[in-house]
Amino acid sequence: MADFTPAQIQKRATQGAFIKRQLFVEPPITSIDDANLAGKTAIVTGSNTGIGFECCQQLLDLGLSKLVIAVRTVSKGEESKRQLLARKPSTKCQVEVTKLDLSSYDSILTFVEYAKGLERLDIVINNAGLLKRTFKQDPNTGHEETIQVNHLGNSLLIILLIPVLQSKNTPTDPGRLSFVNSDTPSWAKFKEKDAVPLLPGFDRPENFVFDDRYSTSKLLGQLFLKELASRIPASVVVINCSNPGLCKSGLSREFNGSFLGYIAQIMHFLLARTSSVGARSVVDAAVNHGAKSHGQYIEDGEVAPMAPFVYKPEGEKIAKRLWQETMDELAFAGVTDIINSFSSSK
16 A cells, blocks of 8 residues: 555545545546547446446547446436437447446346456446445345445455456556545444454444445445455556545435435535536546556545555454455355465466
């Protein structure tokens, strides 16, 4: 991981620093001179609306040759495809829509088989995620939905796509895989951290607090990335995460019409970026920076510190426990064998 001083780590994590970023800092726009994507293929998940949709638009602006819109509801993906092509009728990009539901392991496995069949695959942006208002267990796995989608489904998709990206690229020009993260892990209370085993602690209704569950799920993403990057070299695939900041998007739609939804509307009015501005940070993480961004957190065009917890001895200990429990949960897909197959590459 990049070297940051304790003062840098703590300063970035403050509420004041967050407000300053939201009001006075914008991610840089990536131009086609910075990253010409002609001939390249990209997948964007959760891309029928909000940040994911704007990522698609910006990739088209960079001359992308093939775009895969991966969404839970295909009809919504087809409408997004229509809107994208209407916005940019001159594009020569081939746009495909395919189903991907991160709450379903079967859906992820089917999607990976589809990805294997692509002639090329250069970039994957995993933008799909959930913010749930109430506790609900996923009917497919029994896990709480936020953790199922934001951590377990995301982790399975990432691991299974690593060999796919490696097979379609070279060590000197590896594929890129970036997933969307957040400011919020810096403020996660993570009361489940003392649960042994860890993951079942999230499946207890009494532990669910909607805002902390979302921020904790994103903290798990940072801990997972740290462990993953220590096992997978950048020559296989460059993997990082990005923070688009607080954006006007559909993430909090479950709160519409409620008092909490009203508070969220005020926050969005005062502080939120547009989805287009937030998407700049996501696209930047996926197409710029190169190997130096491997295993890193990208924010406003720069490598930045993750949540302070990640760097603490307790965080390092829990990261290893989370890693092993995640590998055990996903063992049916042979994830450990996939990871171990790259050990000789390091």
